[in-house]
Amino acid sequence: MSDEVEIPEVNYVSGTGVPIRGNDIDTDQIIPARFMKVVTFDGLGEFAFFDVRFDDEDNQKDHPMNEEQFQDASVMVVNNNFGCGSSREHAPQALMRWGIDALIGEGFAEIFAGNCLALGIPTVTADSETIQELQDWVDENPAGEIDIDVEAETVTYGDNEIDVTVDDAQRKALVEGVWDTTALMKSNAGAVRDKARELPYVEDAAIPDAE
């Protein structure tokens, strides 16, 4: 039964970084809407940040994700309110398919962070000064390894270890490998039907019989 999808635990993420600077980077920038006219997420990676990476003739513009030194990066280091705007999961899907396994930032928009969690991508936070120092370090050390310890809430790079924050539910979900909630919630189907019966606005005909 495919209900039993293998959900890996995400305790650590390690890799080189790529700094994406600026507050309020919205999901329209991360994946412009015209690339969402697709019925699967496959192939979205090449369109990540498309309009800030390419000009009208598809020539590369000055952007970290175009730089040779960041091509293998898997940890994106961002500033505040990253991922604001639309609920499109296409945004983290595009980043993931470009190669991103984790994000470190000053703050994330709520729906974006939730979408990342649903893909097993940690979004860990630290204050703005700490983030800027890390971004500068990544610029100077593009091949330098960044290690995120999700459970311990630390990030190690170079000779530095910094404390970061991982939202409680996110941390538990990642560390215990329960970030894909479908099967988990489906196992409560009986209680869900009971809840439906309790609610005054749910009509009996809308509640299916037990499987």
Add this chain to the structure above:
Amino acid sequence: MSKGTLYDKVWENHKVTELPTGQDQLFVGLHLIHEVTSPQAFGMLEERDLDVAFPKLTHATVDHIVPTADQSRPYKEDAAEEMMAELEQNVRDAGIDFSDPTTGDQGIVHVIGPEQGITQPGKTIVCGDSHTSTHGAFGALAFGIGTSQIRDVLATGTVAMEKQKVRKIEITGELQEGVEAKDIILEIIRRLGTEGGVGYVYEYAGEAIENLDMEGRMSICNMSIEGGARAGYVNPDETTYEWLEQTDYFQENPEKFDELKPYWESIRSDDDAEYDDVVTIDGSSLEPVVTWGTTPGQGIGITDPIPSPEELPEEKQDTARRAQEHMRVEPGETMEGYDIDVAFLGSCTNARLPDLRRAARIVKGRQVDDDVRAMVVPGSQRVQRKAKEEGLKDIFEEAGFEWRNAGCSMCLGMNEDQLEGDEACASSSNRNFIGRQGSKDGRTVLMNPRMVAAAAITGEVSDVRDLKEVNLA
């Protein structure tokens, strides 16, 4: 922690259990789906051999990619046709009601839910669209979700969520002439910031909110997400109940109205409810608000000077500098007189009947400026029909507006309605992000629908209070 608020009560009523992550599993009373964010979720269900758990609590429409000019099938654009066909297949297989364009009920998902009476107080409502917060206007707990969560809701009828804090935003006093709901929410976002609502649900209250019609309340709740709050709501009251009574659902099931009303009353925030934060804004001091930048938080009163980046908090300065460069505006100037090329009257924020009526009062007997292309995109087929019956279509067309079919259209430029090059657009929509309206050099100025009408006529951002209104009757 908040206590006794509508949010606390609706949450508690819908909580199935606490999950091992500490999140709660919440029952979903209404799941709205559309063509852009649901196909991948149906694909995931298929991969896992799962069925839709509550098809009768699910409702579909098509809005994002649907053409607003020629809607004959197959759609001219292959990708749009493919997405539509995929949705048709999915809803047919699962037995989900679909307000497609042939039903006469199609429209933007956040317009049709309320119209049909399936948006109700005390329901949990989710949709793969961040503007789902709109439905909070009825006292529902409504929020946007991503595609993996759509998979969860389809498969289980529930969603995993963490409880948020509640901030009460009280708008006191009476609004001045010419000031609308849109101006209130733009002012809220300007003051509290685009990230100010992260971790919060917004409860909108106070005299100015209570005096709004349902459409105005929807405009406000709609843009909660632009302030970072995933959900926003207004406590249901007589205005809400009167609106609901006229909807299909309660016209067809009048006994349900009396049956449900005690529930609606029971979920209102208690008089002594406790909030995590309270913010008060004097509504009588507001004037029409327009944006000067590239986030919805970069707004000012129409007579106010554009701020210099240096006077803003440090973390806002860099964004402001880049925004002013993109928009080509100078600190110290007002937005009045800013040349526009396009006027867009549409979107889930401001394309309901009263929005079009108010705009028509400005437009009637006047002509759209020669250098402006102006379009009205009604929020739904019903709005379109009623507006035509009332003569609004004729007013707009005689003035030189294009009158289109219902859809999201130029709010996000996923169909053919897009800005070109560096065109500037006076827009009644909700996002002025760079590239949002389909051109990465496009410039969007957000404003209320009457201000859009005024800009269409004058060819520049204008103070609608300077234009005499025409009585439509």
